[in-house]
């Protein structure tokens with residue numbers, strides 16, 4: 660890419676066509692492992708800066724990272740909102756910027772919504788790969804929005820669940836979800852019905868109060884808790900947090916941003932990257948919670964994959 664030239668603009672439809680879970684997952688595992696090694700010569704990723712958008716009940720999150728050995732300098736701008744129940748407006752909107760680390764110019768500006776949807780779901784799937792029981796049969800998804808869809812797609816691609824249950828606080832949400840997925844789903848009218856006996860539970864709601872309660876969760880289940888990304892927002896209750904072995908993507912991120920971690924007072928056992936690196940065990944036999952907040956390194960390696968594939972495609976035509 661010409662240093663003096665304008666940046667490439669790669670938008671939603673193209674990102675959707677170029678990103679594949681089979682290629683994304685190993686890159687994310689590599690990035691999570693590198694992040695957890697805490698080697699500043701390899702990865703620099705501060706906790707994201709958030710700017711409150713008081714008038715709009717939201718936040719701008721700025722998520723930079725520099726991955727020196729990968730030659731990656733990247734920042735994501737993501738706005739996320741506390742929306743009214745039933746609001747049709749999106750919960751998040753994101754843009755990813757890739758820069759040339761040597762010259763500092765912007766090489767590419769990309770839609771960040773598909774990247775956010777796919778990388779978040781893929782990291783949850785990595786948590787399940789590492790932490791769910793090997794005989795897991797039932798997956799329950801709470802929420803029916805963008806993240807619910809990407810989680811359904813990657814979990815059904817990577818694993819063979821016998822049943823996938825879905826719950827939303829709105830019946831129409833579940834019906835829309837059923838029509839947009841290619842496989843079967845069991846529609847549930849209550850959270851309790853969806854999660855009772857489930858081996859893996861994904862929470863992808865916009866809730867700011869607990870929606871998943873520990874008393875319903877089967878011992879030994881794995882929970883990927885993806886929503887509630889503010890220090891005073893909750894998605895799961897104290898009972899679950901205290902019963903579970905708690906894994907996170909970033910300890911610093913969780914201690915700064917996760918209401919489920921901070922307000923329950925639990926101790927974080929490990930980062931997912933520690934398990935990938937073999938420095939902390941995967942307690943598959945116990946109830947586990949993976950609290951996801953999202954990390955810039957995930958966006959950076961996803962955007963690099965998009966850019967590499969875009970260039971390969973452009974050189975063929």
Ligand SMILES: NC(=O)C1=CN([C@@H]2O[C@H](COP(=O)(O)OP(=O)(O)OC[C@H]3O[C@@H](n4cnc5c(N)ncnc54)[C@H](O)[C@@H]3O)[C@@H](O)[C@H]2O)C=CC1
Pocket residue numbers: 739744745748749750751775779802803804805806807827828829832863864865866867870885886887888951952953954
């Ligand atoms: N950990 C991470 O890396 C990321 C987390 N997120 C978070 O994941 C969550 C879901 O995001 P999207 O799927 O994009 O949002 P979305 O707006 O597309 O879907 C949200 C879902 O939550 C449901 N919902 C809304 N209010 C609710 C309430 N009070 N109780 C129960 N359900 C409710 C909606 O019906 C919908 O099914 C959000 O909290 C978002 O901030 C989003 C991106 C990355």
Ligand SMILES: O=C(O)C1=NCCCC1
Pocket residue numbers: 737738739751753775888952953954
């Ligand atoms: O990592 C992200 O991207 C997000 N994390 C939490 C809230 C919305 C977006």
